[in-house]
Amino acid sequence: MNNRQFIHTKVNNLYEEVPYPLWDHKKRFSKLPNEILRYKYLKIDHVLENANVLDVGCGTGNRSILVAKYFKVKKLYGFDACKKSLEIASKVAKEEDFDDFIPIHGDLFNLPFDDNFFDVVISWGVLHHTYNPKLGLKEMHRVCKYNGYIGFFVYNSFADWRHNLQRKDVLSNGGETTEDKLSYALKHYGKTNKYKRFKKIEDFSQELLTEFRDEFIHPHKSDHTINEILDWQKELSIEFTGSFPPMRFRDTISWIKDRYQMRKKYPISKSKLVNIVGFIASLFPRGKLFCKLPSKLHILLWHLFYFIQGADGSFSHGPVIAGKKTRNNY
Secondary structure, three states: OOOHHHHHHHHHHHHOOOOOOOOOHHHHHHHHHHHHHHHHHHHHHHOOOOOEEEEOOOOOOOOOOHHHHHHOOOOEEEEOHHHHHHHHHHHHHHOOOOOOEEEOHHHHOHHOOOOOOEEEEEEHHHHHHHHHHHHHHHHHHHEEEEEEEEEEEEEOOOOOOOHHHHHHHHHHHOOOOHHHHHHHHHHHHHHOOOOOOOOOOHHOOOHHHHHHHHHHOOOOOOOHHHHHHHHHHHHHOOEEEEEEEOHHHHHHHHHHHHHHHOOOOOOOOHHHHHHHHHHHHHHOOOOOOOOOOOHHHHHHHHHHHHHHHHHHHHOOOEEEEEEEOOOOOO
16 A cells, blocks of 8 residues: 555544544534635635536535525535535535535545636645645646636644654553543643543533544644745635635735624623724725735744744644636646
């Protein structure tokens, strides 16, 4: 078995056993405002109505189905290697009364679609679990229409530095069985707000257990700098349109302002600090969105921010980026 097959098998076995994420409608609704703003600051929101959208590695569909309904996409194709995840995604579509979800099983390195097929192609947190993320992005590029949009997220190298040390320790020293590893992770690293009230893995809800497994015993992940993912875009002739969170300071203020103004329909954190920051941002006059490439200074400061953010062992931080396909050839 070659490295590609080995990684695919290991990763797929994890998700077949415990699909991720497992959310109910309330949780999906709480996530919706950030999903709406994600597409706004990627500069994709204006093309979503009546668009054919491909979600590469859609998983259980919890992140994309409700927002696809919100933006009135024509068809949302949910593509994944995990059959069990697709079964759950189909149920989520029914729960959300969204009839335009099409689940498709397969290998993301061999997408079963013609060239230039989709208006929008997205992949949130999937490519870094493959043997070659850039090659996966290249395949996404192939099936996207000329002047269509491609958005993706991969783990950031600076954000995950401490988490990587913890995960390595769990996988190396946590014991032989999954249960042993999870118990070891909870004992040594389960001190965050989400996990600190639990003393035994058996006390976890199914939703929380899926998150904990994904965090500490995932069999494969890679991490990438902002410069690296921007280079991927450039090599594949994907013209940068935006990031989320926005990496330019003025756009960051606009994003905080937007989220604060949505608080009546979509309540935000009860944290006083979050509300204070939102209120301060709301006082700034609304300016034009730039959504331009971040400067070297922006990138340096964001990497520093992610490094500090990752000091507590948290992970899955980093910018989502998107762009317009400007060439059919590479």
